[in-house]
Amino acid sequence: MSAKAQPRPAQDRVTVDLSAVVVAVAGDTPRVLALRGADGVDALPAGPLEPQHRTLELGLRAWVETQTGQRLGYVEQLYTFGDRDRQLAGPDRMLSVGYLALVREAASVAWGDSLWSDWYRHFPWEDRRDGRPALLDRIEPGLAAWAAAATTEAERRSRDARLRTAFGLGGMPWGEERVLERYELLYEAGLAAEAQRHGQAAPGAADGAAMAADHRRILATAIGRLRGKIKYRPVVFELMPPTFTLSQLQRTVEALAGLRLHAPNFRRLVDSQGLVEETGEVAGGTGGRPARLVRFRREVLQEQPEPGVKLPLSRRPA
Helix, strand or coil: CCCCCCCCCHHHCEEEEEEEEEEEEECCEEEEEEEECCCCCEECCEEECCCCCCCHHHHHHHHHHHHHCCCCCEEEEEEEECCCCCCCCCCCEEEEEEEEEECCCCCCCCCCCEEEEEHHHCCHHHCCCCCCCCCHHHHHHHHHHHHHCCCCHHHHHHHHHHHHHHHCCCCCCCCCCCHHHHHHHHHHCCCCHHHHHHCCCCCCCCCCCCECCCHHHHHHHHHHHHHHHCCCCCHHHHHCCCCECHHHHHHHHHHHHCCCECHHHHHHHHHHCCCEEEEEEEECCCCCCCEEEEEECCCHHHHCCCCCCCCCECCCCC
16 A cells, blocks of 8 residues: 655745736836835735636736736736745745836825835935935945955955945946845845844844835845846836826936936937837926927837837936
């Protein structure tokens, strides 16, 4: 007689979670759709993959609509997150499949505890539109102390090199796409509030609102992905209304990148790539000379292999 199969220990079971970073831009503010917990900590819309979900993406769309009332348009898969301690509680090992979703406007939400949150509330050091954030003067000494506390010289040099690359120290350039690397370093140094949950002593948490579980890590991944992708794919137009001005387009790109762009060069790049076309209409209520309204030229997707919005930086020092 065959031996009866033994149930797996609880710690060996794996569940699959679906997490959504839903992004919209309102004026100069990039917003992420969140669920405000009873403790005031935000979480991303998320839920488990269930038998009735025909695909992962359909399951994600269903959870977002159920929890927030928001119907999704553009969606792409980000990454699968599976650190053993990623959940706050529960015996099962949890894998979370993260998605990035873009919507045209931050429509009002009236579902439960859902709300639109400024993503710089969670990553204030990532907004360099007005120059280098002053809060880095508080963060960088803590990072330097963490590097100096390495137990070997090789490890200290490695930590120093990672800090220089991620935070643009020692004359290195600031890479706007390195959002996750910067957050991971803050976590390792005990400066991210989430590090305290896992027994890491924090000498002083960095500014930036924590999120539930590892949702700030998922958000960091999404911000970095979007900042990189706008340069070679026209995904920014998924966030724009059907018609818009070039100034509105520039402000949206600046909000996402956290950088100021050189306006004349930005307009020349947009025109030279054929990304937009005139509508023959002008925007009212601009307070000055009427601005021309344009729309996205979808034909550019067939005309160019990588039609994106390049980032001609302003000469203002950052």
